[in-house]
Amino acid sequence: MRWLPALYVGVILAVEPVTPVQWPVSFLLIALPVVAAYAHGPVAVAAITVFAVVFEGVLAGTPCCAGRSLGYLWDRYYVFTYVSTALVGVLGAILAAHRIRRERTLASVRSVAETAQQVLLSPVPRRLGQVCVETLYLSAAAEARIGGDLYEAVPCNYGIRLLIGDVRGKGLVAVETAATMLGAFREAAHDEPDLVAVAHRVERSMTRRAAQLPGSEVAERFVTAVFAEIPDHEPVVRIVNCGHPPPLLIGRDGVTELDSSDPSPPLNLGVLVGDDYHVDVRRFRPGDQLLLYTDGVTETRDRDGVFYPLTDRIRSWGPLSPRELLDHLHKDLLDYSGGRLDDDTAALAAYRDPG
Incomplete structure (x- = not known):
């Protein structure tokens, strides 16, 4: 699970060069913070969100990627993607914090259950x-x-x-x-x-x-x-x-x-x-x-x-x-x-x- 974000990015990199110009696969990076929230903490999710926004800009402004020019870097659709990715990153950080809290609670419950069983037996x-x-x-x-x-x-x-x-x-x-x-x-x-x-x-x-x-x-x-x-x-x-x-x-x-x-x-x-x-x-x-x-x-x-x-x-x-x-x-x-x-x-x- 910890390598799931890297795998997700690898799939995007593999698909991006073979898609038409009208299909900006870099938009898929919006989901990267949520993918990271499954296995990483809030700080790591925040860092991955920053990486996703920067990477979206790189894909949008690199001419070799699907024939795009630097003009796409600040295109309104891409700017909207940057903002959306940042918002999803906030959500991902919240989800990661909630997941970690639930995992700690579950670990505590397991410990209590094992202790109760040991006292019984x-x-x-x-x-x-x-x-x-x-x-x-x-x-x-x-x-x-x-x-x-x-x-x-x-x-x-x-x-x-x-x-x-x-x-x-x-x-x-x-x-x-x-x-x-x-x-x-x-x-x-x-x-x-x-x-x-x-x-x-x-x-x-x-x-x-x-x-x-x-x-x-x-x-x-x-x-x-x-x-x-x-x-x-x-x-x-x-x-x-x-x-x-x-x-x-x-x-x-x-x-x-x-x-x-x-x-x-x-x-x-x-x-x-x-x-x-x-x-x-x-x-x-x-x-x-x-x-x-x-x-x-x-x-x-x-x-x-x-x-x-x-x-x-x-x-x-x-x-x-x-x-x-x-x-x-x-x-x-x-x-x-x-x-x-x-x-x-x-x-x-x-x-x-x-x-």
Whole structure:
């Protein structure tokens, strides 16, 4: 964009010698200040406006340009062009100043959004007993759009309890809902004896939260989530899946999707469908790795609109540590989508140390 004014002038220079005398292509320089306003500041636009006026005079008074004589330099039509270019230059400087002000405002909003997301998703300890935990969060490409993707890992008397979730919708309401859910989970993880009780307690908090929302928001606000529990002295993982994409188990037997045998409804919808939460128990041996993720991963598309094949990709990478796995996933998502993610993405990897 910064070279757009130079390109514009180059086009005019290329067209000017081949046009008839009756077609004064130099009049096109009137638009040059506005073109410059797309990429430059007010001072640069003012300088480019002065250049445009001088260049118009050069083109009007140069005999070799379309056979003109010096008499055209002060022809009334050209004088009108000089004045018009100067006025457009003033407009361009105003537009450039407004653009810069909007860019600074947008940068500030982005900073606030990132800070809010960082406060919401507090850092997870990288080692919890026998389990190594790593996390990944990628913001969507849409400017200043705060998402409701969330994750947490809590060590408690029952082992390590993990959570990953995705709040329906975006913006501050989604962030408030995510904060409510995380607060409820952090308390319930310590107090409740099993994952079903944890899910019910979080459900009650979400229902109270939904009741405070206006109008149709009560029925529409729900959260898909996966609760997981890794006991300290059992080679298993317990999972409650509430309408969320299934976790992946990466181990000596390959990569396996841990589909729920009895899927549970998303949080805040259980009271509507009258269903309960079901626990699946899967083997989770030393050296195995559990990957929890939001649908921002699997719904990433390439240029042809094909969804990201997460399971196949991970199978092709071979054994990786949790940090290497998430870093590789981050890079691969950006490459697959052409550098543009249309949804927020969160992932959490938990690795049971063989030692």
